[in-house]
Structures are given as C-alpha cells and as structure tokens.
Amino acid sequence: MPRLKRVMIVFVLLVVGTAVGVRLKSLWSGPGVQASIPQKPMAQKSSDLSKYRDAYFPGTETLDADEMRVTACGTGEPTARPRQAAACFLVELGNGDKFLFDLGNGSTERISALAIPYDYLDKVFIGHLHNDHMGDLPHLWIGGALAGRTKPLRVWGPSGQTPSLGTAYAIEHLQQYLTWDLAGRRGNVPMQGYAFEVHEFDYRGVNTPIYQANGVTVRSIPAVHSIDGSVSFILEWNSLKFVFSSDSYPNTWFAQYAAGADIVIHECFLSSNLLIKKMNAAPQEALQVGSQVHTAPEAFGKLMSIVKPRLAVAYHFYIDVDTQEEMYQRVRSTYAYPQPLSVADDFMVWNITKTQIRTRRAVIDENIFPPDPINRVGGANPNDIIPFSPFIAAGRLAAVCPEICGVYKEINTAYGTAYSPQTCSCK
Numbered sequence: 001m002p003r004l005k006r007v008m009i010v011f012v013l014l015v016v017g018t019a020v021g022v023r024l025k026s027l028w029s030g031p032g033v034q035a036s037i038p039q040k041p042m043a044q045k046s047s048d049l050s051k052y053r054d055a056y057f058p059g060t061e062t063l064d065a066d067e068m069r070v071t072a073c074g075t076g077e078p079t080a081r082p083r084q085a086a087a088c089f090l091v092e093l094g095n096g097d098k099f100l101f102d103l104g105n106g107s108t109e110r111i112s113a114l115a116i117p118y119d120y121l122d123k124v125f126i127g128h129l130h131n132d133h134m135g136d137l138p139h140l141w142i143g144g145a146l147a148g149r150t151k152p153l154r155v156w157g158p159s160g161q162t163p164s165l166g167t168a169y170a171i172e173h174l175q176q177y178l179t180w181d182l183a184g185r186r187g188n189v190p191m192q193g194y195a196f197e198v199h200e201f202d203y204r205g206v207n208t209p210i211y212q213a214n215g216v217t218v219r220s221i222p223a224v225h226s227i228d229g230s231v232s233f234i235l236e237w238n239s240l241k242f243v244f245s246s247d248s249y250p251n252t253w254f255a256q257y258a259a260g261a262d263i264v265i266h267e268c269f270l271s272s273n274l275l276i277k278k279m280n281a282a283p284q285e286a287l288q289v290g291s292q293v294h295t296a297p298e299a300f301g302k303l304m305s306i307v308k309p310r311l312a313v314a315y316h317f318y319i320d321v322d323t324q325e326e327m328y329q330r331v332r333s334t335y336a337y338p339q340p341l342s343v344a345d346d347f348m349v350w351n352i353t354k355t356q357i358r359t360r361r362a363v364i365d366e367n368i369f370p371p372d373p374i375n376r377v378g379g380a381n382p383n384d385i386i387p388f389s390p391f392i393a394a395g396r397l398a399a400v401c402p403e404i405c406g407v408y409k410e411i412n413t414a415y416g417t418a419y420s421p422q423t424c425s426c427k
C-alpha cells in the first residue's frame, strides 16, 4: 500500500475512532500501522455509525434482518486496469445469503478484500459469456476452494442459440482448460470444493424464476447484446428489489420489469466521443460499440427516467478525471438531477432498506489474507498424487534434505505430528 494512502487511512480511522468510540485496537492490530481486518464481524450495524462515517470497513458490520448490502467488485471494461476490475456486483442480504452477479476479469481480487469466507461465495449469476463478465470464474473456483470453500461453485447462466453458445458448454470447457491444474492438486489439497454445479436456463425467459430459496427469488429477462444469449437479473427478497443488467442495449423487458426497483445497476458505456478520444476507436466502431452493442450514457438516462428506481447505478466505463464529467452530463441530460444516481466505481457500497439507501466506499486492507473458513475439511490423500516420471524425480537437489528435514521437525514438534517427507530420509 502506498505510504500516503496508508497514512490517510490511519488518519481517517483515528478520527472515526475518536468520534464513535470504536476500539481501534480491535480493527487494526499488530505493531505500528500494520493493517489487519478482524476475522469475526463486530456487533455494529451500519445505522449505528451513519452519522459519523462514510467508509465501510469489511468484516466489521452486521446487516439488519431487513437490510441489503450491494458492493461493486468490478465496474470497468474488458481491458484490465488497476483501478477498476470488470463487471461484478456482490449482493448480501440480512438473512445471511450472498450472491455474485457477473464475475469479470479482476473481480476476485476485489472480492478477496471483503473478508468473506469462501463457503458463502458459492452462488454466481452470469448475465452473458463475455470475458469481462465471467473471466474470473476459474479464479473464484480454484482460489476459493484453496481458501476453504468446501462446496461446489454454483453457476447460473443463460443458454445460447446453439448448445456451444451456452453456459454449460463454457463451464465444461473451463474445466478441461484446467486439466493440468486439477491433476497437479489432487492428493496435495482437499478436493471437496473443486466442483461446479451449473444451472443453465433459457435466455428467452421473461421474468422467469431461475432461483428460489430462503425467501429469495431471482428472475431473468432477455437482454439485447452482441448476439442472442444475454440476460439481465432481478433479485427480490423481503420487499426489496435489486436489478442488474449485465450488458444490454436498452430494451423493453428491462423498462417493464425493472420498474420501481430499489436499486437498478445498468451498464452505461463510454460515450462514442470518449471511445474515439480515449480508446483510439474509429468513428464507425465507436458508434457501433458505444450506442448499438451497449447503452450510450444518454440512453442510460432515458431508460432510468422510465424505470424510476429508488437508486440508479451506472457502470461499465473507465471512470477518470477527464471522463466522469462528460459521462455525468450526458446521463443527466436525460435523467435530471436530483433523481438518485451513483456513478459506480470499484468498492462503492450501498446499504438498502425500505427507508434508506446509504452510499459509501469500502476501505480495504490490500494485504489481507483469506478469512477463516466456516468449514475446515481435511482429507487430502497423498496416495492420489500423480507421481513424477523417473526423469523429473531424479532432478530433485539432494543437498536441501537437511533443510527439508528441519522443516518437518519444526512442524512435528509444534503440532505433535510425526510426518516425514517423501523426498528425504530424516533421522
């Protein structure tokens, strides 16, 4: 973390801690200014702190029973940049459920900062199969299992015009792509989490339920984007309605079924003018991509003026010192102030109840380790390891055996075990 940023965060914490009596030692432990987010949530509600701070510290708040929290884990574009991952939004509910909507490239890094045990992050809804909306599936699948997810990763995604354009095909081939990865883990780590549970649904469903459990219903509506096979999602729970577009040209289904939602997150693509000036697009390409494949900012505003959500969230463009103002003005030309609008950036957080919507930014620990898993399952069987060929096995450097034996002795002494390495004979 850059020194200036770290100093600023500590300063904010000191001010906040003084104001509300938060015990800083429990938030930030260790020597000096070493940041450490606690693993066990503190008994604080977002409303307890609303008068005092606009920052959200992951892992420190409980949700009220009727409250929804939405976190932007990716708001950018297909091409990677440090500030913004590609599309991803996390929805957390007061009943304990958590849902990921899209999982674009780079988004798992953002998710990791939220200090959530990976067994909770097992439900992913993919709106379409562009890489900037599903590119981090392998990372959540493998990384989540390594960090303690003991269940299959459940993925809901649309069919396509042919079977090979559907979600099931994509996941099946994703697993084939990872054949060497999985073969190399077998026997070394527990394998419980290395499975997918795929729910492919008809992309033509109109407000059709695709998930119902625990008082939560998720429905899909068709979207108009690139080719057939894009959808948008509507999540309803406890009289709260969350709608997420994934990618789409403004469409009739969205105008009808997103109407009156509490929070509507819809793509709002970089204007054709900015695509030419900032992204080196040719005019024809800028017009095609910026206003035909995607939703132009003026069209986003028009759509929101029809849908009239309690909060409209625009995402899917590089937010910057010289793009934000133009994008804002274009949206506001058709969705006038003070109609409620968030121009999304990574780590924006919205707490939603029937009476209030709070907009904050998450303050993260860039050096976070994975949180304690909620189920700790062992069971790696070394007999499952695929042995090296004699050629590769003979390449091990025998000179390190004293050091390897030392490592085993240290751990066996500390934990009362009696393991011995396969590669060296220790006395």
Ligand SMILES: [Zn+2]
Binding pocket: 128, 130, 133, 225, 226, 247
């Ligand atoms: Zn797309």
Ligand SMILES: [Zn+2]
Binding pocket: 087, 130, 132, 133, 247, 316
């Ligand atoms: Zn996209």
